[in-house]
Amino acid sequence: MSNKTRSADGGGPLAIILIGASGDLALKKVIPALFALYSRQLLPDRFQIIGYARSALSDEAFREHMMAHLTCRYAPGDQCDARIREFLEHCVYIAGQYDSADALRRIQPALASLGPTDAVNRIFYMAIPPFLFMDVARALADAGLVTHKDDPGWSRVVIEKPFGRDRASSDELTRNMARVFAEDQTYRIDHYLGKEVIQNLLVLRFANLIFDPIWNRAHVEHVKISWMEDFGLEGRAGYFDDYGIIRDVMQNHLLQILALVAMEQPVSLEAGYVRDEKVKALRCVQPATLEDLVVGQYTAGSLRSARRPGYREEEGVPPDSITPTYAAAALRIRNRRWDGVPFLVRAGKGLNARMTEIRIRFRPVPGNIFQHAAGHLANNELLIRVQPDAAIAFRIVNKAPGLTIALEESDLDLQYASAFPVQIPDAYECLLLDVIEGDRSLFIRADELAAAWDIFTPALHELESHRIQPRPYPFGGTGPDAAQALAARYGATW
Numbered sequence: 001m002s003n004k005t006r007s008a009d010g011g012g013p014l015a016i017i018l019i020g021a022s023g024d025l026a027l028k029k030v031i032p033a034l035f036a037l038y039s040r041q042l043l044p045d046r047f048q049i050i051g052y053a054r055s056a057l058s059d060e061a062f063r064e065h066m067m068a069h070l071t072c073r074y075a076p077g078d079q080c081d082a083r084i085r086e087f088l089e090h091c092v093y094i095a096g097q098y099d100s101a102d103a104l105r106r107i108q109p110a111l112a113s114l115g116p117t118d119a120v121n122r123i124f125y126m127a128i129p130p131f132l133f134m135d136v137a138r139a140l141a142d143a144g145l146v147t148h149k150d151d152p153g154w155s156r157v158v159i160e161k162p163f164g165r166d167r168a169s170s171d172e173l174t175r176n177m178a179r180v181f182a183e184d185q186t187y188r189i190d191h192y193l194g195k196e197v198i199q200n201l202l203v204l205r206f207a208n209l210i211f212d213p214i215w216n217r218a219h220v221e222h223v224k225i226s227w228m229e230d231f232g233l234e235g236r237a238g239y240f241d242d243y244g245i246i247r248d249v250m251q252n253h254l255l256q257i258l259a260l261v262a263m264e265q266p267v268s269l270e271a272g273y274v275r276d277e278k279v280k281a282l283r284c285v286q287p288a289t290l291e292d293l294v295v296g297q298y299t300a301g302s303l304r305s306a307r308r309p310g311y312r313e314e315e316g317v318p319p320d321s322i323t324p325t326y327a328a329a330a331l332r333i334r335n336r337r338w339d340g341v342p343f344l345v346r347a348g349k350g351l352n353a354r355m356t357e358i359r360i361r362f363r364p365v366p367g368n369i370f371q372h373a374a375g376h377l378a379n380n381e382l383l384i385r386v387q388p389d390a391a392i393a394f395r396i397v398n399k400a401p402g403l404t405i406a407l408e409e410s411d412l413d414l415q416y417a418s419a420f421p422v423q424i425p426d427a428y429e430c431l432l433l434d435v436i437e438g439d440r441s442l443f444i445r446a447d448e449l450a451a452a453w454d455i456f457t458p459a460l461h462e463l464e465s466h467r468i469q470p471r472p473y474p475f476g477g478t479g480p481d482a483a484q485a486l487a488a489r490y491g492a493t494w
């Protein structure tokens with residue numbers, strides 16, 4: 001996020017040690033993003049990708065798995081195969097247990113192939129379930145693979161959500177990981193922060209004059225942040241049933257977006273300053289209460305004429321599961337800018353659409369001289385759509401062309417697909433390049449994580465200790481009616 005010119009970081013040798021290289025995240029997200037950076041010549045000349053997992057794979061088999069997920073977004077068609085072949089030559093695979101320092105030491109020759117090993121920069125990417133993070137970190141340290149402060153090469157670790165299940169378990173994970181990796185070596189990814197439109201939020205707010213004067217309680221009626229998926233578990237029952245939608249989406253992605261919408265202008269784009277402001281905003285958010293929280297769970301339904309099973313009928317889900325697949329909350333930010341403005345956040349699976357968007361609705365025009373004609377027209381609204389079709393649109397009231405004064409709602413509409421005929425980088429490309437360049441502004445700092453957990457931990461504990469039943473809603477719908485009622489209490493609709 002800083003004022004960056006993208007380059008390969010001066011070309012120091014780089015080893016990317018991908019722990020859990022046989023898994024989904026590694027093969028579908030991390031490797032394709034690394035290939036995209038390679039194709040754009042944004043990796044240093046000397047680099048190695050070292051896949052590590054328990055599965056017994058040869059280098060060739062690992063490369064074949066990788067190849068299945070590589071696309072040439074940045075290499076012209078006739079060079080595609082050659083680029084892929086060159087890239088794969090930089091990739092090796094080592095099989096071993098996650099807690100075995102001996103097995104991890106077998107990474108050393110691959111590091112040595114890049115030059116004197118203490119000068120090799122290294123990224124340890126933990127593409128594994130979180131309960132393994134500590135085993136791996138300890139074994140990496142025991143194997144002597146983590147560089148020391150005075151070594152010329154640096155070490156950084158990348159971890160993915162979920163960071164714990166609540167404030168206490170998240171703190172414990174942070175404390176344990178800190179025994180091996182200092183906070184400034186730790187890159188906690190929330191891939192939403194790498195998305196183009198989300199990165200544009202700060203630009204929109206702070207590089208334009210018009211928004212700041214109206215970005216406050218005097219002018220904003222409410223803010224809505226929505227995340228919807230039109231599918232169910234897709235084979236992730238084991239993980240999802242344990243965590244639920246609040247932990248999987250709200251506590252991280254949606255609160256990160258909320259922080260970027262609500263924060264004050266940072267001193268500069270330097271990572272520390274951006275994260276200071278986000279922490280401050282999150283600390284002002286009052287913990288969610290059950291009165292202002294609706295949880296739901298999808299039942300059997302249909303979408304686009306196909307029958308879909310209910311959550312409890314999905315393979316791997318206990319028949320009495322109370323895990324929410326939907327949640328909507330009204331959050332309050334107690335500070336001078338936002339006091340009294342509801343921030344309505346919702347996330348749901350098994351709905352009728354797939355989208356993520358922010359809507360900032362402004363108050364009615366005071367003393368509106370067009371009221372007789374505009375009575376039925378909506379207020380101004382700023383829409384920031386993250387996916388599927390990235391867009392920024394501002395709804396205005398407009399005179400309909402003609403001889404009479406008739407008013408209508410129109411959008412000043414910036415559609416990314418037509419406005420920017422360029423390849424929009426995938427979030428992982430952007431975030432991995434930041435890790436290589438040591439820019440931590442898009443990564444979650446420990447205190448930020450703690451502040452985000454404080455918002456949902458009390459409600460999560462209440463929901464679970466009282467076994468509160470989620471409200472049923474049919475697959476393919478818009479969510480439970482109670483969520484509409486919650487929004488209506490704040491003058492909004494979903």
Ligand SMILES: NC(=O)c1ccc[n+]([C@@H]2O[C@H](COP(=O)([O-])OP(=O)(O)OC[C@H]3O[C@@H](n4cnc5c(N)ncnc54)[C@H](OP(=O)(O)O)[C@@H]3O)[C@@H](O)[C@H]2O)c1
Pocket residue numbers: 020021022023024025026029053054055126127128129130132160161162
């Ligand atoms: N997939 C995504 O898009 C995504 C998105 C956001 C966050 N994440 C997070 O990223 C991490 C990795 O995700 P993933 O989808 O790649 O996970 P995954 O496929 O379930 O696991 C990755 C690898 O870890 C090893 N593994 C899995 N379960 C294990 C177990 N119980 N004991 C020991 N090893 C095990 C397996 O490798 P071996 O059997 O070969 O050792 C597996 O190939 C998770 O923390 C996940 O929550 C994933």
